Amino acid sequence: MLDDLFAGSLEDAARRREQLPTAQLETLALEQTPAIDAVAALSRAELVHIIAEVKRASPSRGLLANIPDPAELATAYARGGASAISVLTEERKFLGSLDDLRAVRAAVDVPVLRKEFIGEEYQILEARAAGADLILLIVASLDQPTLDRLKRFTEELGMTALIEAHTRDEFQRALDVDARVLGVNARDLKTFEMHPELFGELASEYPEGVVKVAESAVLRPEHVRAYRDAGADAVLVGEALVTGDDPAASIQEFRNA
Ligand SMILES: O=P(O)(O)OC[C@@H](O)[C@@H](O)c1c[nH]c2ccccc12
Numbered sequence: 463m464l465d466d467l468f469a470g471s472l473e474d475a476a477r478r479r480e481q482l483p484t485a486q487l488e489t490l491a492l493e494q495t496p497a498i499d500a501v502a503a504l505s506r507a508e509l510v511h512i513i514a515e516v517k518r519a520s521p522s523r524g525l526l527a528n529i530p531d532p533a534e535l536a537t538a539y540a541r542g543g544a545s546a547i548s549v550l551t552e553e554r555k556f557l558g559s560l561d562d563l564r565a566v567r568a569a570v571d572v573p574v575l576r577k578e579f580i581g582e583e584y585q586i587l588e589a590r591a592a593g594a595d596l597i598l599l600i601v602a603s604l605d606q607p608t609l610d611r612l613k614r615f616t617e618e619l620g621m622t623a624l625i626e627a628h629t630r631d632e633f634q635r636a637l638d639v640d641a642r643v644l645g646v647n648a649r650d651l652k653t654f655e656m657h658p659e660l661f662g663e664l665a666s667e668y669p670e671g672v673v674k675v676a677e678s679a680v681l682r683p684e685h686v687r688a689y690r691d692a693g694a695d696a697v698l699v700g701e702a703l704v705t706g707d708d709p710a711a712s713i714q715e716f717r718n719a
Contacts, residue, residue: 463521464579464651468603470554471579479584491590491619498595500573500622501642503545504673509717510690511545513575513675514709515700516566518550518557522654525557527704532562533569535709540570542713546596548575548698560592567593575624579603583615596622596643601632602651610639624675628657633664637672644668645675645698658685662692683719690719 479487504511516532519525529535536547549566550558558577567574575596576589581604589597597616599609609625616623625641627633628650636644646661661676668674676689677698689697699716703709 511696513698514539514544515548517700533565536566542710546573643673647677648679665693686719
């Protein structure tokens, strides 16, 4: 499944590149207001940071919510106290788009993450041109030289990479490229199995100064509490927010869990 998602994302990017060549995209990316410093925005604070996700559907959960107006949802997230907003831009299984990202960017002041299966520079330029401050890099799908190259490219554009691991080995590979924001995803993207204990197992291995992000498997405040007790600086939440009826209130509740 992870391979299919990657192949699909790259195919879609290739199609867009026929309309908008790299050189032109680069100009658009460099014209943007500089990216917001996401490391600062997510560093340890009195309350846990919530990264709130705009997600319509997923391959493991199917359709979650229609979300006709992503900007309105993101505004509610920000009102509830979200420290950053993650926008799924993958089109085939998550039903997202770069238009969603642009709409969210225009609506909020907090850092915005492009959640996509990223394997090449063009997609990172697209993220910056759409106003993203952060992009996702999934260790499982990238060889080490590519991971290193894409992370550097991200930083050259002034953005931050959220580097995602779901095994101890991937966690180490993220540290080997000097991850500054390192996520442990409870969901194994190859099998869709949930391992909410994995973050706690790896938490003590974060070096000082690396932002600790726990991803997925939060449905209730006690799940946020458990991640926080294990040491999380930030928790990434999708499903619980898009399926609940008051996202701003849910975020407030999660932050105070
Ligand atoms: O909906 P959840 O279980 O709260 O999960 C959010 C987020 O962690 C999840 O969407 C995610 C984490 N890493 C990813 C990589 C690709 C796509 C999606 C994801």
